[in-house]
Amino acid sequence: MWTAFGAAICALYRLAARVQLAEGPxxxxxxxxxxxxxxxxxxxxxxxxxxxxxxxxxxAAVRALLATSSFHRSQGLP
Incomplete structure (x- = not known):
């Protein structure tokens, strides 16, 4: 069984942490x-x-992009 903590597992946990912290992008x-x-x-x-x-x-990244785009339109920005 593969249980070592290498770079790949650490990256997977960084990804999971970012998503759980609402930092999707x-x-x-x-x-x-x-x-x-x-x-x-x-x-x-x-x-x-x-x-x-x-x-x-x-x-989450798409939602953030849409929210930014919507804000820009509401402010008359391009």
């Missing part, structure tokens, strides 16, 4: 910075959790 950046080999290294359940966290982070 930063979490997406963490996930996208991961090397493909590092993504494949952890156990299946951690890889699945990464996909869920990434989806939640992207959703």
């Amino acid at each position: 930063e979490g997406v950046a963490v996930a996208l910075d991961m090397h493909p080999a590092a993504v494949a290294a952890p156990p299946r359940e951690r890889r699945a959790h990464r996909l869920v966290d990434l989806a939640e982070g992207r959703e």
